[in-house]
Amino acid sequence: MRWIYADNREEYDFLDEIKKRAMETSHSTNETVTRIINEVREKGDAAVRSFGLKHDRASPEKFEVSKAELKQAYDEAEESLKKALQHAKDNITAYHIKQLQQGYEIKKDKGVILGQIVRGLSRVGIYVPGGTAAYPSTVLMNAIPARIAGVEEIIMATPPAVEMKEGQKPVCKGNPDILAAAYLAGVDRVFLAGGAQAVAALAFGTESIPSVDKIVGPGNIYVAAAKKLLFGQVDIDMIAGPSEILIIAEEDANPRYIAADLMSQAEHDPMASAILLTTSEKTAKETIQEIDLQKAKLNRKEIIEKSLADFGAVIICRSMEEMVTLANAIAPEHLELMVKDPLNYLPELKNAGSVFCGSYTPEPLGDYLSGTNHVLPTSGTARFASPLGVDSFIKKMSYTLYTKEALGDDRADILTLANKEGLDAHANSIAVRFEVKLERF
Amino acid sequence: MRWIYADNREEYDFLDEIKKRAMETSHSTNETVTRIINEVREKGDAAVRSFGLKHDRASPEKFEVSKAELKQAYDEAEESLKKALQHAKDNITAYHIKQLQQGYEIKKDKGVILGQIVRGLSRVGIYVPGGTAAYPSTVLMNAIPARIAGVEEIIMATPPAVEMKEGQKPVCKGNPDILAAAYLAGVDRVFLAGGAQAVAALAFGTESIPSVDKIVGPGNIYVAAAKKLLFGQVDIDMIAGPSEILIIAEEDANPRYIAADLMSQAEHDPMASAILLTTSEKTAKETIQEIDLQKAKLNRKEIIEKSLADFGAVIICRSMEEMVTLANAIAPEHLELMVKDPLNYLPELKNAGSVFCGSYTPEPLGDYLSGTNHVLPTSGTARFASPLGVDSFIKKMSYTLYTKEALGDDRADILTLANKEGLDAHANSIAVRFEVKLERF
Numbered sequence: 001m002r003w004i005y006a007d008n009r010e011e012y013d014f015l016d017e018i019k020k021r022a023m024e025t026s027h028s029t030n031e032t033v034t035r036i037i038n039e040v041r042e043k044g045d046a047a048v049r050s051f052g053l054k055h056d057r058a059s060p061e062k063f064e065v066s067k068a069e070l071k072q073a074y075d076e077a078e079e080s081l082k083k084a085l086q087h088a089k090d091n092i093t094a095y096h097i098k099q100l101q102q103g104y105e106i107k108k109d110k111g112v113i114l115g116q117i118v119r120g121l122s123r124v125g126i127y128v129p130g131g132t133a134a135y136p137s138t139v140l141m142n143a144i145p146a147r148i149a150g151v152e153e154i155i156m157a158t159p160p161a162v163e164m165k166e167g168q169k170p171v172c173k174g175n176p177d178i179l180a181a182a183y184l185a186g187v188d189r190v191f192l193a194g195g196a197q198a199v200a201a202l203a204f205g206t207e208s209i210p211s212v213d214k215i216v217g218p219g220n221i222y223v224a225a226a227k228k229l230l231f232g233q234v235d236i237d238m239i240a241g242p243s244e245i246l247i248i249a250e251e252d253a254n255p256r257y258i259a260a261d262l263m264s265q266a267e268h269d270p271m272a273s274a275i276l277l278t279t280s281e282k283t284a285k286e287t288i289q290e291i292d293l294q295k296a297k298l299n300r301k302e303i304i305e306k307s308l309a310d311f312g313a314v315i316i317c318r319s320m321e322e323m324v325t326l327a328n329a330i331a332p333e334h335l336e337l338m339v340k341d342p343l344n345y346l347p348e349l350k351n352a353g354s355v356f357c358g359s360y361t362p363e364p365l366g367d368y369l370s371g372t373n374h375v376l377p378t379s380g381t382a383r384f385a386s387p388l389g390v391d392s393f394i395k396k397m398s399y400t401l402y403t404k405e406a407l408g409d410d411r412a413d414i415l416t417l418a419n420k421e422g423l424d425a426h427a428n429s430i431a432v433r434f435e436v437k438l439e440r441f
Numbered sequence: 442m443r444w445i446y447a448d449n450r451e452e453y454d455f456l457d458e459i460k461k462r463a464m465e466t467s468h469s470t471n472e473t474v475t476r477i478i479n480e481v482r483e484k485g486d487a488a489v490r491s492f493g494l495k496h497d498r499a500s501p502e503k504f505e506v507s508k509a510e511l512k513q514a515y516d517e518a519e520e521s522l523k524k525a526l527q528h529a530k531d532n533i534t535a536y537h538i539k540q541l542q543q544g545y546e547i548k549k550d551k552g553v554i555l556g557q558i559v560r561g562l563s564r565v566g567i568y569v570p571g572g573t574a575a576y577p578s579t580v581l582m583n584a585i586p587a588r589i590a591g592v593e594e595i596i597m598a599t600p601p602a603v604e605m606k607e608g609q610k611p612v613c614k615g616n617p618d619i620l621a622a623a624y625l626a627g628v629d630r631v632f633l634a635g636g637a638q639a640v641a642a643l644a645f646g647t648e649s650i651p652s653v654d655k656i657v658g659p660g661n662i663y664v665a666a667a668k669k670l671l672f673g674q675v676d677i678d679m680i681a682g683p684s685e686i687l688i689i690a691e692e693d694a695n696p697r698y699i700a701a702d703l704m705s706q707a708e709h710d711p712m713a714s715a716i717l718l719t720t721s722e723k724t725a726k727e728t729i730q731e732i733d734l735q736k737a738k739l740n741r742k743e744i745i746e747k748s749l750a751d752f753g754a755v756i757i758c759r760s761m762e763e764m765v766t767l768a769n770a771i772a773p774e775h776l777e778l779m780v781k782d783p784l785n786y787l788p789e790l791k792n793a794g795s796v797f798c799g800s801y802t803p804e805p806l807g808d809y810l811s812g813t814n815h816v817l818p819t820s821g822t823a824r825f826a827s828p829l830g831v832d833s834f835i836k837k838m839s840y841t842l843y844t845k846e847a848l849g850d851d852r853a854d855i856l857t858l859a860n861k862e863g864l865d866a867h868a869n870s871i872a873v874r875f876e877v878k879l880e881r882f
Contacts, residue, residue, distance in 0.1 A: 084854035235825035260870040267866035357842040364867040384676035386837035396827035401798040413525035425708035426805040
């Protein structure tokens, strides 16, 4: 880990370096993905199948997982998993249900009515990766807010897990934990298709996979590139960058906890970033010792070491104020406040995805169970972006009703502005309703 | 205008054709704009100046318009313009203030606190085109919701209007109507810079132009390309496609009004699309006659003719139900309901930017005065996107506080999920807090 003394220069140089790590998609990735997209648009299921065979070694005969299979996956899951998923679902629901928005209507004089209608999207697609990054928690975090938002149909696409047996046809199945979570979260239809071809299928629709209005969920660089290229055809959530944690710790924070929490993000990805801000050199030193002690026992030791070496840092600050200023400049995905009276600092914190307050609110609690969403803005985008939530699955529509009398009252001002902007067909649409002559410009 | 009898085929073929008109940015535009962006990032003001000289023939010595100049522009505006702008401002404010959102906090047993904070963005940039597309109404539509959202600083960039006088140095000034509207809307700082270079300056900041968190506002293909390329570095609003109007009219709707309203959108752009759905051939025929009559008097006759010829249509439908289905498939930017009891159809309308109900609610009323926003989703994106509003200028942040007791209660379920997902550093961050041994996976 880098060791930096904050001096208004060195720490900002480091931040600039960190920011550059979220690299652009390479030209060749974009070309490959554009080819896949075009082929899926043209050939539908056949293209999804042929890319599936190429990349996953197999593709199911039928993409869709039946409702009975979903239920079976849930029924057959271990009791401990079912209990944990149900607990998470309850907490996620309780947190997100407060995000529901209502439309409004304004009634004015002379019969004027203005309003805004809030609607859930018609159909949403959730992409869920397979392999080692198959996270049932992610299914809940995406599907539950969509359900609360009133989305009519939630579709999920996830790559098949392929079982190869000597002398037999390969068997394609979904990851059972993912299917169980989909069942519990109320996903309507699940398709075993992965990669850029699945994203393209969700965007355009094929013979068996319906097109959706928005695609959400994590994925590898091909999935990310496909989402980016198809944005506009469909809506997408953010393109997630590597995970980040920033911890602000005072002298009396426990270095064991700090070390554990830094590593809980570092283990995600060699590109992840874990940073400690503290006013105490002692805390910083002990945290580094603790990392050495604890990481020895962890499975993902190599990833953690690489991530901490490349994008980890301890920054020794001069005051709480300086730490808050730095946190706002970093705009981290996850921010832990290991300080006394952490809630007192919320008003000063402007830019962060999710804030974890105090010594017993470790970030993994939010990943799984407390109920806040774990899909959060990365790479400094917390300056302008929000956690995934009910908002992500609704849209708004405005409406207006005027009467002849009301329009008559406003007509002069509309004509003034239309004339100013040189748009006389705009002016004409008012003029014809009152049999007045159109002023020439 | 195309004449189509709805038969569930011909009308959809036409819609597919229309959809294709929002073309991709060309490769060469992207290359040009990438060069501009890189140069502005590197050289700051000097690059903004040199591209300004090249494209606008001149660039002001000082980019910023002083507060005194803004006030002067407003003071010197005609009374009729000031009155119309003030009227529009009042209505826009009354409509948008209802969109303000509050955060929430949930208190649970054992000291658990979860919440969501809503904040206005720190700094927003509004791009306002110059020349013939300099619309003071657009300044209000962008700046007022940003102000209501609590944005701390609103920056505007707009190209200088250059006066060339024989033998004298060219004089650069802002468009006085734009400056007056900026003053009234409470824009904090205005810079005379245009094109992709102004967008890049807002994204990265230069010596004189501050960097912003989000860039909104219309612009030509270079501005649009710059916004698209810089998305991620900053947030952007939608990339607006050509304008669209869809009118649903019953037999007794007035063809004069229908004709005028179709042309009010057609005049924007040869790529604009104006479509009439009606169950009455008579209404359709009379509308076409009215268009011929009325357009003769309009300044933008050529644009209107081109737009109606290429992307205009009358579609004769068999029922109101069919018209609503088609409207939802089109997801138009503007939808006029020239029918009896128009409000009754709102529940069935799923996809539209803004709905104008009845014979005395022409679309230009919404462009200027009624108070709804005129920045609306185009090209079918109303399936998932919303009108510009207060939402566009806020972001959310979640927070959590757990106690040791509460975390203890949840610990088993967190460990179950972390184990399932193979993330043992996540499990470790819980384990260290309870001095329990980390289970091996």
